[in-house]
Amino acid sequence: MQFHVNGFVPGDPDVHPAAPGRRRPGDPLPDTVDVLIAGSGPAGLCLAAQLARVPGIRTMLVEPKLAPMEKGQADGISVRSMEMFQAFGFGEKVMRESVWINETTFWAPGADAALARVARVQDVPDGISEMPHVLINQARVHDMFLDLMRRSPTRLEPDYGLKVVDLAIDTAAAEYPVTVTLEHTAPDREGQRATLRANYVVGCDGARSAVRGAIGGALHGDAAHQAWGVMDVLATTDFPDWRMKSFVRSKDEGILMVLPREGGHLVRLYVELDALGEHERVADRGMGAADIIAKAQRIFRPFALDVKEVVWWSIYEIGHRLTDKFDDVPAAQVATRAPRVMLAGDACHTHSPKAGQGMNVSMGDTFNLGWKLISVLTGRADAALLHSYSGERRAAAQGLVEFDHKWARVVGARSEDDAADGLPRVAREFVANLPFTCGLTIQYERSALTGAPTHQHLAAGLPIGKRFHSAPVVRLADAKPMHLGHCIEADARFRLFVFAPAGDTGGRGGAVAALCDWLEHDAASPLRRHTAPGEDVDAVIDVRAVFPQDFRALEYGAMPTLLRPRVGRYGLTDYEKVFCADTKRGEDVFALRGIDRAAGCIVVVRPDQYVGHVLPLAAREELAAYFAAILRVRT
Structure with missing residues (x-):
């Protein structure tokens, strides 16, 4: 992890400086918020933890219960969720505590x-x-999200004893178009109501979701x-x-x-x-x-x-049920208005616990949504980006419901007469479905966020639309062995991994240097077009390079300046942008992930850890077009 970037700060580096003007526990309810989250289950907390990191976003999380969960409910954490926890910074803690x-x-x-x-x-x-597949009390997962929220700049905490009972959307209003009616649940205030207005509302309030009901949604199945x-x-x-x-x-x-x-x-x-x-x-x-x-x-x-x-x-x-849509916009109005109310978790899909996917898919919903809300609320992207949430996550939930329906029948079968290859049917099906239960089969369809597979052969082991499969590397500046995917944090930034071709050492005249020079200086570069004045060069798109050589064969000082960027108020050098294959341990990232060693390539990774595109190193126009379809011009 990196800290001290804007000056020396003693103490726990996970505790961020508090943002001015933040709301404190016990303060009166606000009149307006940017995002209101209904429900502090895994989906709600995963979303809140992302939003809490952004000082300029005013988030409120309401929960009908009067205190945090202590025991019960879900327990299984898939390897995909563990990869996500790593991005939040508490994957190792979960591994230590869990079975x-x-x-x-x-x-x-x-x-x-x-x-x-x-x-x-x-x-x-x-x-x-x-990452391993682990089991841990759901309440501990909640605790870790809550701790992260308390340490974030906004010091966000849930408002316990409040629930959403109704909402109304003024589609003509540009600011705070959603009027939300809240009701107190604490014994001394039970039934008392209050209203506030929000730019966005996210219903993570379970299978009996009041938010879903307010936008006319229903579970079918x-x-x-x-x-x-x-x-x-x-x-x-x-x-x-x-x-x-x-x-x-x-x-x-x-x-x-x-x-x-x-x-x-x-x-x-x-x-x-x-x-x-x-x-x-x-x-x-x-x-x-x-x-x-x-x-x-x-x-x-x-x-x-x-x-x-x-x-x-x-x-x-x-029960195996699914809503028609995960947001409030009718299909006929998608071209004319953006979503203001969205659903996540059990509010839009329910299923049995046998496959251990409920909590995992619910967190996957809001990990997908979080960076999109941040991008819109900070001005990086147009509100139309939010349409992609329902499109991507409903398809993922549909796959889960279909799998869960099939798996429930297999588990409940009364006979093992069809045993084959020494395995009964339930064991055979279990083995066949392991990638699914690990959470690794989701592949988003082609869209503005998911490019065409024209150049997929350049990185055959990193399929476009699937999660970025990490691999061991060595960081050049300090020779640290690590996993490449672990430099992806839950911070709403895109990652652009530049895999160098054989023989390229990063110096002038090479393909990596030429690309970095274009990215850093050319007016058509997505870094120049989509990074606001005054922001660090990696504030929106974080560029990192991976070389096939042993780290001793390269010189850090010879790397392009984009890979040695000056960041923060002091202009300190970021030394963590360049990696090499781990030749000492024989774990070659190029071989493991099918990277074309002769040609190299660019792999674009979305903020939610999914591969957005694979392109040749010289594909300047295609790279610029990918980001232009997602992000606003901010120069």
Whole structure:
């Protein structure tokens, strides 16, 4: 990480200087805000954490509950979410606190009807990510976002005890067109209402979203009419795989899933309960924790299960539902107005927890939205950019709902008669779907943000529209081994990775120097066109170079000035723009990611870590056109 850029600052470098005029806890409700976020679940907090970093954006986060979450709900963190956490700066903390899922085991009745382990598979395929698949209490994820918000310039904190009950949009108003009605939920103020106006409202308020209802949205889909129980327990058992992620199917009692939790002792169980009638709800059965425990004990037989403490439990129905659109603009009006109200997370898609994607996809929604809102509110992009949110994330959610529907049927299958290659069907399907459950199959379709694959062959291992797959490198200035993707922070900037061709050492006459000279000095350069006067040269588009040579074969001082930029009020040199292949450890980024070693290339990475374009080093006009379609001219 970098700090002291604008002068020496003692103490914790993660605590940013407080912005003047910020709102403090306990202050009266404001009359206007730039962004109102409804709901402080994973989607709401992921968005708030991004917006909190920008001093000029006034954000308010309202939450009906009276205090932060402490336990329960989601637990699985996909490798894609871990990559995102790395961008926020708390990926390593999550890795230290969480339990890593390394193997998944499958249990089914053997020849004598007793449970037997029928398969075990590696949970995360080799080489798919530098990050693990982990399990951790959702409340701890909330804590980490909340800590980041408190340390950000705006010192943003949720307003607990407030919920959105209604909103109205004045489509003719240029400023603060959304009037929001809030209602207090604290016992001493319950039912009291207040209004404020916002430029944008984001509904992260769950499956019963008031924001969704206010813009006429609805969830469409179906239910499997099956009750499931979930509980976090401290227990003793002789089941051998108590600390493994396990699928257990009994002969006559149904199925359950074992998910070890952080701390070495806590375990979560997902337990199949009763089938429900066509119009029956879980609440009609009056089931409780004792019913979940009893059913789990029957499924586990002949293994014993003695529950010492139930930390948290819930009973739910499986549902697979999706909204028509993730914003307030009807299809017929897309060309004439930009979104003002958007939905994220369970407010626009719901599904079962079996694939472990709910929290992950919800955070993916607002990681996609956050940089776009920042770009619009800071004047870097036109409001039309916000249309891309619904287009990109609804397609991603549609894929999740379809996968979840299929996976729920596989997990709930009563027979393993179709075993093949030594694996039962559920294990076979699990292996086939690992890239999906890792969160790595999303590929955004071609758009202004996602270029044509004309030059994809130059970086075959970095598909356009998919997340940027990091690889080991060595930083030239200090010989530090690191992952290239870890220089991507959640700061709303584009990254432009320049992969040098063989023989190029960065000096004059080479392709890298020529490109950098154009980027830094030519009036047609996207850096010149889209960076505002007074901003650092990398404030909007962060250019970094990667060379195929060993770091000892290059001289930092010979690099183009764009790769040794002067930044901050003192004009200090940024020494972290140049990288080399890690030849000492034999981890060649060019080979690992299919980079054309002879030609080199440019890889554009969006602020949400997805590859926006792959271009030749000489493709000046194409590069300028890509950014011109997204960003405003600000010179």
